[in-house]
Amino acid sequence: MSCIHRAPAGLKLGLSLTFMLGLAVLPARDSLWALVALPVLLSLAMLARLSPRAVLGRWALGMPLLLGAASLALFQTHGGWLALGLFAKSALCLLSLQLLVSTTPITELLRALRRMHLPQLLCETIALLARYSSLLSDEARRMRRARAGRTLTASRLQAWWALGNSLGLLFIRTVSRAERVQVAMRSRGGV
């Protein structure tokens, strides 16, 4: 736990948003000098004792999308500088978002959002989503593995058919799980 991990989530969220607002206000054509923020962000990542390999690897993973989106700007007059500026801006934003995400658990962020008066219902939905997404992802993975075990040489058509079936089944299980969760919440005097 570094000091960055311990900083209040609302502060980190606000700082990231301010940074991105500042970048967005900056005209894209001459925003290359915004890259001076890069060493600051990297040193923040070091201060947070994040593994450089994980940070840079995940950062690089997002690059193709940013490059593709930025290259669409090439079809304008002086589009080269615009594309470069957009790419630099979005790469900086991605790095700062990754910094925020990897130093702040979703429960802390949720508490900050609740204090920012996000609707109660949406907060509950996000909390339950964060709680149950890993469960349901595991369930989906198990169903997929079971399917792969049964149909060793499935054609693409059969794979689609099986995928649709297992996702439909997953939804049915979701609904019955929701009923049980609701009963459990009620019986404990919850909402």
Add this chain to the structure above:
Amino acid sequence: MHIPDGFLSARVALGYAAVSAVGVGAACFRLRAQRDRGASALLGVSAAFVFAAQMVNFPVAAGTSGHLLGSALASALLGLPAALVVMTAVVIVQCLVLADGGVFALGANVFNIGLVGCVVGFCCYRLLCGSNASATRRVAAVGFAGWCATVAGALSCAGQLSLSGAARLPVLLPAMLGVHALIGVGEAVISALIVASVLRFRPELLENPAPGAFGARPRSSTVYAGLGLSLAIALLLAPFADGAPDGLSRVTQSLGLRSIAALPVLAPLSQYGIPAVVSGALATVLAGCFGTLLLFGACWLLAVALVRPAPRASEPPQVVAETSG
């Protein structure tokens, strides 16, 4: 379709955030008014379902794979306000946990995937099948709604990017529309397959809401509804597909954004045109109309193929649903 940070101008990002906040707030208010307080469990666990379903990749072509978006599917399974809240939660968690899609662009992403996706998907679904539609009709409607929601989301995404001056619309639109018309086909097939299997095991989950709700009255003919929808979509596309987007460029100029110079970069669009028709806009409308109709027909055929004759009475459907639930 998740816009990363850094591409939207401050005005566009904040404006769309305000619009999305109003929409999601209205959906929350509506849900609070019509449900008892404990029903939030269904919303949360359904959101987890969409989240998990988006993680499952399906094979598209050699080496590439796509995944479900789920706006139209959620609005068909849960109704419009609930689907909007669910998709908003999914987009927020994707941003704040996986760093997928920007946090400053969150409002715009909620608008594209949540508001546009759910409203378009829900309207398509409800227009095509009323309260007691046949299973075939439901499956076809969900497939078509999935395609429409994907394409409409891509359209609005292209609009936001061009409003921000990140790229020009004649370049953006063919790129976004071309890719997402293909992705939408995958979305349509998977949504139709999912709804077909839900219909087979627990058909009561797809019962429609109270009479008097939007689209509860069945349309006289699915074909007319499909025709009307595809015409509406093509007409919606027409002003964008025209080489000089008058309305939009006027809007951007009056907002003080960089004017979209109406240069003849129509080459990528011309392949959508029909040679015999001289006017570019009319040709695009006709081509879009034809493509949409073709897709509608394909969804219908898929539904006919998917929906088997009624299951045997000796086979209790509940057993399958409750195994290891």
